[in-house]
Every structure is written in structure tokens, then in C-alpha cells.
Ligand code: ATP
């Protein structure tokens with residue numbers, strides 16, 4: 001590529017609404033331009049990195065036996081109604097109508113459509129396993145799009161789905177994807193960690209997130225440096241890291257409708273850092289009589305998933321509790337928290353949920369199995385969280401750095417990460433809901449065992465920058481830099497010798513398969529250097545008359561403090 005023919009559009013200052021470093025640098029380097037909240041143009045410079053991320057993902061998935069297809073961005077409501085997600089998803093699912101007033105959604109992910117493909121195409125166990133993936137635009141109407149491409153509304157995701165004959169085979173598919181993800185993130189050149197993640201209603205231990213390590217990450221991770229133990233601690237755990245930090249009753253009183261706006265407001269009331277993610281909150285309110293005796297306790301169980309938003313709040317409804325203590329009905333919670341009905345749905349409390357009380361720690365799982373009043377004395381508002389599945393049981397509530405690791409193999413450390421990938425065993429959740437079956441070896445129909453596997457393509461570009469930057473700009477890992485090498489001729493229009501050597505080197509690097517850009521804009525060195533350091537090209541070669549007299553050019557790696565002199569013929573070997 002020649003710079004004069006490309007589109008280079010750098011800015012001295014980032015727009016004032018840019019919040020995090022990757023967003024500022026992507027805007028300044030001309031990689032993205034904002035169109036609306038969470039919606040960006042991927043400019044030519046940015047698209048080059050995005051395409052490189054996609055290419056690595058494609059290669060590794062194809063190698064692992066996955067098959068590429070493309071599913072539609074606009075998907076009919078009927079499929080989403082079959083799984084119930086049309087109602088459950090809330091406002092994150094962007095809905096639209098066609099000219100006949102028929103309902104459609106923009107895909108936030110594609111379990112429904114891919115399961116529909118499977119039930120039509122995969123008739124026999126002989127066609128299994130199958131693993132379909134796409135690299136496609138997704139739309140999620142995030143309540144708070146932010147951080148540029150890191151939490152966009154429109155973004156590019158690789159989503160893949162495996163179909164297997166039984167659970168054991170699904171485990172093999174899962175492990176294969178887990179391994180492929182490891183190779184992908186290695187090749188991308190990022191420092192990452194795979195952590196155990198919440199398996200929600202599905203249960204089991206097969207859900208892992210791939211997290212790019214960065215202090216600015218939204219997720220908190222706990223890991224053991226001397227073993228493989230690593231898990232995502234989400235906010236509820238962090239809440240309980242801070243017992244007694246506020247008077248929860250007072251907090252609730254101060255907030256006539258906590259949760260109405262955002263979890264961030266709740267987090268604020270509880271005195272928590274906004275960056276943390278609220279996962280579940282168990283709040284209890286009490287009514288007392290004139291003598292101060294508790295006459296009624298209501299437990300509000302809110303599961304708040306994901307992005308600090310209340311758009312997936314679910315209310316708990318549990319029967320069978322003894323007098324004096326009851327869970328609120330859905331209607332009461334709706335009213336109390338001012339939520340829209342679409343936000344709520346009953347949750348099954350199959351997993352133990354713990355209430356951290358002022359005086360007692362009671363296991364809500366036990367409450368549900370016939371607890372009596374003696375089992376739970378607590379005051380005010382309580383908070384809690386989902387416990388990890390038994391395999392992972394680590395009571396993370398009071399975790400601090402240096403605590404023993406749950407696997408007994410060392411001590412725990414805490415760091416922050418950016419979720420860039422997620423592998424998840426789905427079981428038969430979608431195949432049952434959509435009655436997607438194949439004929440098993442015994443001739444009987446069986447539901448597919450499924451897994452789903454996501455990678456945030458555009459988020460990776462942001463995460464890579466969060467991890468690799470300095471005061472001058474971006475520092476790309478070679479594999480995903482928009483260009484690997486930039487040639488900066490000093491005196492392009494004035495020196496025949498410089499021009500000739502630059503052209504020669506340019507051709508030689510291209511011939512060696514190196515992604516090189518020749519800066520033939522005839523700019524001063526200072527301007528060229530500032531641009532390319534901002535853009536973050538990993539290798540720079542400066543060609544000037546002075547060096548050429550001694551038969552050398554100047555090479556400087558983006559992280560190097562000084563340039564070194566090299567013969568032009570040695571450059572290709574040096575940058576590979
Ligand atoms: P988050 O917890 O950050 O909201 P998620 O768990 O909702 O992410 P998944 O449904 O697991 O996301 O989607 C797979 C991947 O897509 C994520 O691991 C992430 O890398 C990416 N992704 C999700 N939401 C966004 C977004 N709004 N913008 C950019 N990438 C996203």
C-alpha cells in the first residue's frame with residue numbers, strides 16, 4: 001500500500017465524549033468514526049485490523065473442523081417466539097416491523113436460526129457432529145453503549161454452534177473449541193486468561209470466558225498463579241467483599257425505586273465501584289409493628305446479568321416458605337422497582353443462592369427445602385449471589401488476594417479483564433424448545449446436544465489497544481496491526497536516491513509477504529513519525545540520504561527507544 005493512495009486521517013485530540021484509551025486512540029488514529037451511540041464506521045485503517053482478526057479466527061476454526069455460513073441479520077419473530085426469547089430478551093433485542101406489520105429482530109446472536117437449520121438439515125446421527133459458525137454483524141441495543149467498539153450496539157461477532165448426538169460428544173466439541181480459542185488468542189498476540197464463567201440455568205461446569213487482561217476491563221477475575229484455577233467474580237461477589245460497608249436499609253430508603261434506572265445506581269447506593277458488574281442482588285425489606293417487632297419480611301431477589309443494565313432483571317418467586325418470611329410476588333417486585341413486565345421472568349432456584357446477612361449466613365437453597373424461622377435471623381437488607389456449581393465451589397464472597405485457592409494448589413490473585421470470547425455448553429435447551437431432533441442409532445428421534453461459541457471481533461481490536469499503548473499511541477501486536485511495516489522516506493520529492501531505495505525496499509518487503517505501507521505523502525519526518533506512532537505500526541524504517549551514503553537505513557520497533565542502523569537487505573529478516 002502507498003500512503004498517498006490510502007486514507008490516513010489522524011486527529012491531534014480525541015472527541016471529548018471518548019472515555020477509554022482504546023476508544024480515544026482508535027478515533028485519533030482514524031480507525032473508526034462515530035455515526036450514532038454504539039454505532040461506528042469501520043474506516044479503512046480500522047478495517048484492516050478487523051479483517052486480520054477475522055482471518056486468524058477463520059483459519060483456526062476451519063482447522064478445528066468448524067464450517068462457515070452466514071445467517072441473516074434480520075430474523076423473523078416466529079423463531080424467537082419458539083424459544084420464548086422474543087419475550088425474555090427485553091429491550092436489548094432490537095425489533096422492527098416490515099411493510100406488512102410482521103415482527104422481526106436484528107440478530108444479537110443466532111441460536112434460533114441455527115437450530116432451525118439443524119432441524120431441517122441434520123436428519124441422522126451420521127451427519128453429526130456439526131459445528132457451524134459465522135462472522136457477522138450483531139446488534140444489541142445495549143442500554144449504555146460505551147468505550148467505542150468495546151461495547152457497541154452494532155458490532156462484529158464470530159458466533160459458532162455445535163450439534164452433537166449426546167452429551168459426551170458435545171463435551172468433545174466443547175473441548176475442541178476451547179483449544180481453538182487458545183490458539184486464536186495466542187496468535188492474536190494478546191495476554192489473556194480463560195476463566196470459569198457462570199453457567200446460569202444450564203448448570204454444569206462448561207462455560208468459559210476468554211478474558212484479555214487489562215486494568216480497564218469491566219470484569220474482575222480471580223485466579224491462582226500456581227495452578228489452572230481461574231474464575232470470573234462478578235459484582236455480587238464483590239458486593240459481599242464489602243460487608244457492612246453501608247447500611248443497606250438506609251440505602252433502600254434513600255432509593256425509592258432502586259433498580260428503576262440502572263444497576264449502576266444500585267451499585268452507587270451500595271458504595272461500589274461502577275465498573276463492577278452486578279450479577280445478583282438479594283434484598284430484604286422488613287415491616288415492623290409499633291413495638292419494633294418484625295411482622296413481615298419480603299425478599300426481593302434480583303438477578304441482574306451482564307452490562308450493568310436492568311434489562312434482564314428477573315424476579316424470584318419461591319413457594320413454601322414459612323410464615324413471617326416470604327418472597328415477593330412478581331407483581332409486587334414490578335411495582336416496587338418500577339420495572340416493565342417484559343423485564344421480569346420467574347427464575348428457578350435450582351442452584352443454591354446464598355444470603356449474606358448481618359448476623360447469619362444462611363443458604364437460601366436450604367430455605368427453599370423447608371427452612372424454619374430459626375434458620376434465618378437477619379436484619380435489614382441482605383445481599384447475595386449465585387454460588388458456582390459444586391465442581392468450582394469456591395466461596396468467593398470474602399476473597400482477597402492471598403487467600404487459599406479452592407483447588408488447594410496455591411493462593412488467589414485478582415485482576416481485571418475484558419471478555420473477548422465465550423464458550424458455552426447449551427445442552428438441549430434450544431433443541432427441545434424448537435423440537436430439533438435427529439434419528440439416533442437406535443432409530444429413535446433425539447434432541448441435539450448443543451454448544452455455542454462467541455468471539456467479539458471488533459471488541460478484540462479495542463481490547464488489544466487497551467493492553468498495548470503508550471503516550472504516543474497504539475502499539476499493535478504484529479498479527480493484527482493495520483500494517484506491519486511503514487517505510488518513511490525523508491525527502492521523498494527531493495532525493496532521487498531516497499525514492500529509489502524506498503521503492504526497492506517496498507517491492508522487496510511485498511515480495512517477502514510483508515504487509516508494508518510506503519509513506520509517499522512527502523511529509524516532514526516529524527509528521528510521519530507522529531502519525532505512525534499514533535497508528536501503532538510495529539516496525540518503522542526511515543530512509544534518508546545521510547544513511548544511504550553508508551549503505552544503511554534506520555530501523556525502529558514501536559517499543560524501541562532508539563533506532564538502529566541496518567542494511568536495507570536485512571530489513572525483511574528483521575521484521576518477520
Ligand atoms: P458482556 O458481558 O460484555 O455484555 P456478553 O456475555 O453479553 O458480553 P456474549 O453473549 O457472550 O456477550 O457474546 C460473545 C462475545 O461477543 C463476547 O464475549 C464479547 O466479546 C462480544 N460482545 C458482546 N457484547 C458486545 C458488545 N456490545 N460490543 C462488542 N462486543 C460484544
Ligand code: MG
Pocket residue numbers: 306419
Ligand atoms: Mg458476559
Ligand code: MG
Pocket residue numbers: 306307
Ligand atoms: Mg452482554
Ligand code: MG
Pocket residue numbers: 419422
Ligand atoms: Mg458472555
